[in-house]
Amino acid sequence: MKNRILRLKNIACAAVIVLMMAGNASAALVYSTDFTTSYTTSNAALDLGGATPDVVAGDWFGSSQTPGVAGDVLTLGILGDNRFRGSGVWLDTTGWATGLVTVEVDVTSYTAGTDGATTFFQAYAATGVDATNLVSLDLHSGPDVDPTGSTGTATISALGSDQLITGAGTDVPFTFNFNGTDQFVGLVFANNNPNVTPNANTGATVVLDNLTVDVTAVPEPSSVALFLGGIGVLAMRRRRHLKAAA
The missing domain is CATH 2.60.120 (Jelly Rolls)
Known part of the structure; x- marks a missing residue:
């Protein structure tokens, strides 16, 4: 159950990032x-x-x-x-x-x-x-x-x-x-x-x-930074999940 919630959070974060990037590319x-x-x-x-x-x-x-x-x-x-x-x-x-x-x-x-x-x-x-x-x-x-x-x-x-x-x-x-x-x-x-x-x-x-x-x-440099920051957050969560499962 915890893994499922974590995956949903990751997907939600990725969706927010994509939407924000799209808004800057209108x-x-x-x-x-x-x-x-x-x-x-x-x-x-x-x-x-x-x-x-x-x-x-x-x-x-x-x-x-x-x-x-x-x-x-x-x-x-x-x-x-x-x-x-x-x-x-x-x-x-x-x-x-x-x-x-x-x-x-x-x-x-x-x-x-x-x-x-x-x-x-x-x-x-x-x-x-x-x-x-x-x-x-x-x-x-x-x-x-x-x-x-x-x-x-x-x-x-x-x-x-x-x-x-x-x-x-x-x-x-x-x-x-x-x-x-x-x-x-x-x-x-x-x-x-x-x-x-x-x-x-x-x-x-x-x-x-x-x-x-x-x-x-x-995309503005700030948008690129936000995107990279979002990727970093997802990577950190993934790493913590793997450590917890070990």
Whole structure:
């Protein structure tokens, strides 16, 4: 009976620790759009920062793609060969917690391209952006989004690998880690048609809606200490139980 009570106490302690850890790992919404907000005109490469920035954080921009049309959705569609086009947005990370970033979007319609054409999502981090240093995302490059225009101390880097979109309803979350120091995060949806033969292939047509960005903070040091302390208590109780039974 005593052993059973001891086991129940151990389980209860472990449950409390898990619940407290989960509470510290709750996700916070940092950005959302249904693509009815403002957007800039199409441009091959839009810069963030510099004395005269091409785009401000939170505005969607495109290259042969125009957010906010056909029922307030983001539509990607390419009918030519050897083309790379997309739409993107820069997000100001002020106030974001360090942790795991999850990007979710509804793929409301999808028609596959032919002969190697793909549609994908990618995220980029930018730091060192000020009145003289700028970074840009070139949406005319391929086969991958090619960040260009880093000057001075400004830098840009990919956050994880390309995530392919392969069908309607594929609102599988895209995730990457945010280090807490990057000034801006760029989100890009793009189509890529690699075939150079005229009239040999077509790009996919994709309609996106209801995009959200959440950050799940890593546990605070105090939470980690509490967790380790709880493990220590369980270990001590287990050792005392073994000694008593010996």
